[in-house]
Amino acid sequence: xxxxxxxxxxxxxxxxxxxxxxxxxxxxxxxxxxxxxxxxxxxxxxxxxxxxxxxxxxxxxxxxxxxxxxxxxxxxxxxxxxxxxxxxxxxxxxxxxxxxxxxxxxxxxxxxxxxxxxxxxxxxxxxxxxxxxxxxxxxxxxxxxxxxxxxxxxxxxxxxxxxxxxxxxxxxxxxxxxxxxxxxxxxxxxxxxxxxxxxxxxxxxxxxxxxxxxxxxxxxxxxxxxxxxxxxxxxxxxxxxxxxxxxxxxxxxxxxxxxxxxxxxxxxxxxxxxxxxxxxxxxxxxxxxxxxxxxxxxxxxxxxxxxxxxxxxxxxxxxxxxxxxxxxxxxxxxxxxxxxxxxxxxxxxxxxxxxxxxxxxxxxxxxxxxxxxxxxxxxxxxxxxxxxxxxxxxxxxxxxxxxxxxxxxxxxxxxxxxxxxxxxxxxxxxxxxxxxxxxxxxxxxxxxxxxxxxxxxxxxxxxxxxx
Amino acid sequence: xxxxxxxxxxxxxxxxxxxxxxxxxxxxxxxxxxxxxxxxxxxxxxxxxxxxxxxxxxxxxxxxxxxxxxxxxxxxxxxxxxxxxxxxxxxxxxxxxxxxxxxxxxxxxxxxxxxxxxxxxxxxxxxxxxxxxxxxxxxxxxx
Numbered sequence: 001x002x003x004x005x006x007x008x009x010x011x012x013x014x015x016x017x018x019x020x021x022x023x024x025x026x027x028x029x030x031x032x033x034x035x036x037x038x039x040x041x042x043x044x045x046x047x048x049x050x051x052x053x054x055x056x057x058x059x060x061x062x063x064x065x066x067x068x069x070x071x072x073x074x075x076x077x078x079x080x081x082x083x084x085x086x087x088x089x090x091x092x093x094x095x096x097x098x099x100x101x102x103x104x105x106x107x108x109x110x111x112x113x114x115x116x117x118x119x120x121x122x123x124x125x126x127x128x129x130x131x132x133x134x135x136x137x138x139x140x141x142x143x144x145x146x147x148x149x150x151x152x153x154x155x156x157x158x159x160x161x162x163x164x165x166x167x168x169x170x171x172x173x174x175x176x177x178x179x180x181x182x183x184x185x186x187x188x189x190x191x192x193x194x195x196x197x198x199x200x201x202x203x204x205x206x207x208x209x210x211x212x213x214x215x216x217x218x219x220x221x222x223x224x225x226x227x228x229x230x231x232x233x234x235x236x237x238x239x240x241x242x243x244x245x246x247x248x249x250x251x252x253x254x255x256x257x258x259x260x261x262x263x264x265x266x267x268x269x270x271x272x273x274x275x276x277x278x279x280x281x282x283x284x285x286x287x288x289x290x291x292x293x294x295x296x297x298x299x300x301x302x303x304x305x306x307x308x309x310x311x312x313x314x315x316x317x318x319x320x321x322x323x324x325x326x327x328x329x330x331x332x333x334x335x336x337x338x339x340x341x342x343x344x345x346x347x348x349x350x351x352x353x354x355x356x357x358x359x360x361x362x363x364x365x366x367x368x369x370x371x372x373x374x375x376x377x378x379x380x381x382x383x384x385x386x387x388x389x390x391x392x393x394x395x396x397x398x399x400x401x402x403x404x405x406x407x408x409x410x411x412x413x414x415x416x417x418x419x420x421x422x423x424x425x426x427x428x429x430x431x432x433x434x435x436x437x438x439x440x441x442x443x444x445x446x447x448x449x450x451x452x453x454x455x456x457x458x459x460x461x462x463x464x465x466x467x
Numbered sequence: 468x469x470x471x472x473x474x475x476x477x478x479x480x481x482x483x484x485x486x487x488x489x490x491x492x493x494x495x496x497x498x499x500x501x502x503x504x505x506x507x508x509x510x511x512x513x514x515x516x517x518x519x520x521x522x523x524x525x526x527x528x529x530x531x532x533x534x535x536x537x538x539x540x541x542x543x544x545x546x547x548x549x550x551x552x553x554x555x556x557x558x559x560x561x562x563x564x565x566x567x568x569x570x571x572x573x574x575x576x577x578x579x580x581x582x583x584x585x586x587x588x589x590x591x592x593x594x595x596x597x598x599x600x601x602x603x604x605x606x607x608x609x610x
Contacts, residue, residue, distance in 0.1 A: 004504045051471030052538065057525075065584065094560070101486075101489065104490075104493055105489055106492055107493065107497065107502075108492065108493030108494070108495075108496035108497050109496065110500075111496055111497040111499075111501060112496035112497075112499055112500040113500070114500060114504065115499060115503035115504045115506075115511075116499050116500055116503045116511065116514075117499030117508075117511050117512055118516060119505075121517045125549055125550055125553045126547075126549035126553070129553060130549070130552065130553045130556050133553070133556035133557050134556055134557050134559075136557070137533065137534065137556075137557030138557075144559075145559050146559070150562060151536075151559050151560065151561060151562055152539065152548075152552065152560040152561060152562040152563070154549070169480055176506040176508055178511070179506075180503075180508075180511065209549050212475075212478075212482075216478075216482055217480055218489075219489050220485065221486040221488055221489070221492070223500055224489065225488075225489065225492040225493070225496070232496070238559045261506065261608070265559070269506075325501075335596040340561050349494075353559070375488070376484075378481050378484060378485045378488070379477075379481045379484070380478075380481050380482075380485075380577060382477070382481070383477040383478040383480070384478070386475075386477055386478070386525075387475060387478055388475055389471075389474065390471040390474030390475070391471075391474075392498075416480070451476055455471045455472060455474050456471075456472055456475065457471070457472070
């Protein structure tokens with residue numbers, strides 16, 4: 001029983017580490033305690049994973065218990081310096097419904113996590129946990145098993161931040177390679193995800209609409225209780241959603257402070273090192289944030305005011321993403337590919353056009369099949385178009401523009417893969433479309449909140465980041 | 468305005484309809500979690516993969532030292548060696564291009580510097596079999 005409870009301490013370690021960073025940086029000053037805690041957890045996994053990934057990539061096999069303990073301890077000490085306080089803001093009544101549902105589902109996730117190993121053949125086993133075990137044995141992300149083409153491993157060049165975080169928690173707590181020491185880390189992303197969605201949606205659409213979006217996030221099975229990409233397994237999709245959503249939604253706010261931009265950059269950097277999709281999503285997100293700031297920069301220039309302050313958060317985030325991208329490409333350059341598919345090498349415009357002609361039917365069929373699967377999404381995607389129609393006026397809001405640009409363009413990334421893949425396209429779509437939706441869930445849930453608010457009838461203009 | 472508000476009704480109905488799924492899955496998760504709470508690692512895996520599979524994997528773990536190399540193939544299709552390879556990590560299966568099944572490996576013959584062990588995985592919950600390389604290529608004598 002003691003060991004079982006010790007497995008729950010993994011998320012606590014990350015929470016303490018990340019909460020210290022959030023409070024000390026004052027990047028989220030003025031936000032409520034649950035929001036700072038949620039960002040704290042996500043930031044904890046991001047910062048520990050990033051640091052240990054970079055350290056072992058540069059310094060070799062130093063992923064040892066003393067190093068991990070020292071890292072957790074030093075980051076947690078920031079809490080003593082920052083002395084976090086409740087914001088004093090009242091708990092929004094509208095949050096009661098998603099909070100209650102989210103808490104109940106989370107209890108189930110944590111119970112299953114500490115009592116039951118990964119129970120099905122999946123990428124959890126074939127990719128993520130296998131990679132973690134070899135990293136732990138080699139004490140570095142440059143494990144020979146990952147780099148050397150002599151060894152049989154699926155997609156060895158998939159980014160390794162989450163496996164590194166897993167190893168950090170297991171080493172710090174002195175736990176064996178038991179899956180049950182790892183699953184709580186993934187389960188803890190679920191409540192964090194709900195709070196991030198609620199916070200971002202509330203700032204753009206008000207508490208009631210945010211509650212609707214967070215309730216959807218809490219109830220949609222593919223996000224919560226499915227093991228293939230949801231919080232119940234050890235895929236990296238929900239962590240990617242939290243890193244990317246947490247980072248980019250901060251950056252998409254009207255006028256983020258520089259320190260907020262740095263925190264967003266930290267989370268975005270973690271997204272780059274979490275999944276292959278992380279890098280293109282990040283480039284797209286930063287591009288969307290930059291594009292919608294062009295009119296603002298023009299206005300500043302006309303007014304004779306310096307543009308540096310308006311651009312600095314974006315530049316800080318872009319610098320973090322560039323560093324992480326460099327780290328990733330450097331790490332991948334040492335890996336001999338085996339069973340994986342390098343989509344960047346397969347992609348060309350003629351190949352994509354050929355794919356469009358030959359595969360459009362299969363792609364559409366696969367997407368429809370997955371989106372309408374009632375055990376994964378209920379009838380959610382049938383109900384959404386009505387909300388879009390009723391709330392379409394919200395799409396004109398200038399403050400939703402970066403979010404909208406991102407959401408309109410981001411499906412091009414999986415589509416590019418579907419159009420050129422050498423694998424069976426229907427199989428690929430049905431294996432990955434759900435996970436794409438999980439990865440981008442913070443964005444479409446926040447947009448859903450804005451549309452719902454518009455449909456209900458709003459009393460004030462939508463202004464992201466004005467609360 | 469009211470008409471537009473009605474557009475939210477189907478969404479709310481969909482979410483209400485998802486409540487029983489969430490409730491049922493949460494109760495099942497709590498039950499399953501509590502059952503395995505006191506299990507050690509091996510006992511927890513036995514509940515999922517069965518005694519025969521876990522006993523075979525434990526035997527393979529004793530025979531093949533951590534970090535050592537081995538060959539792994541599947542017997543027949545469909546089959547996947549990934550669950551077995553995961554359970555044997557950090558032991559390292561060698562990559563054999565275009566060789567997936569036991570028959571294909573026998574036809575291809577032993578690779579250069581072949582490690583001393585060949586593991587044959589079957590279906591996910593069937594026990595994997597261990598051969599020495601000489602046994603595997605000389606005829607199937609199960610250890």
